[in-house]
Amino acid sequence: MEQIEMNVGQAIKMCRTRRGVSQTELAQRSDCSVSYLSMLENNKRDPTLSTLTRIAHGLSVPVGILFFLAAEREELGGMDRELAGELARTALELLSEPVDDQLPFV
Template sequence: MNLGRAIALCRKQRGYSQAQLAEKADISISYLSLLEQNKRKDPTLSVIQKISEALAIPSGILFFLAADQTELSGLPVDLQEKLSFAALQLLNEQPPEQALI
């Protein structure tokens, strides 16, 4: 599992800098940087929830994007592809606070 890669991917897709995401998630920039570099592999569920909420995506999406191929081996390939497509579509949508009213 590579949670740091998933966080960085989602952050970049949303167009946030590390500073912006850290502020939105109420965590330090240095902690976020360490998470993204996989130098801290022990984030609590509450930290993951804060990051997910700041990115406006379900935490399950982060876990799915962080999963290694071996961790997904129990899922049929077509389901893996559908889930990947749905995750990417979700990231391409504007977060609710940025959507035009």
């Protein structure tokens, strides 16, 4: 089976910076170390699904957003390139809005 390459680290960092959250704060929220989070963001480690879910929770974003932002162009199948770009821009704009802690996101 072919392994799919995703840039999860870049997606985590992009969401974290959009949210205005430091690595230290996200590590605390996600119950992981700062050094591990740094390694994830630099694609030196691959997170488990449970770790990625905790990180998404710490960022107050759906884990699906992390997967979408991490996907390489080839992984989006036949999705129109313009549509994929618009979806990514919209997701990033939403990350700049205040977080409503009452809404489920994971």
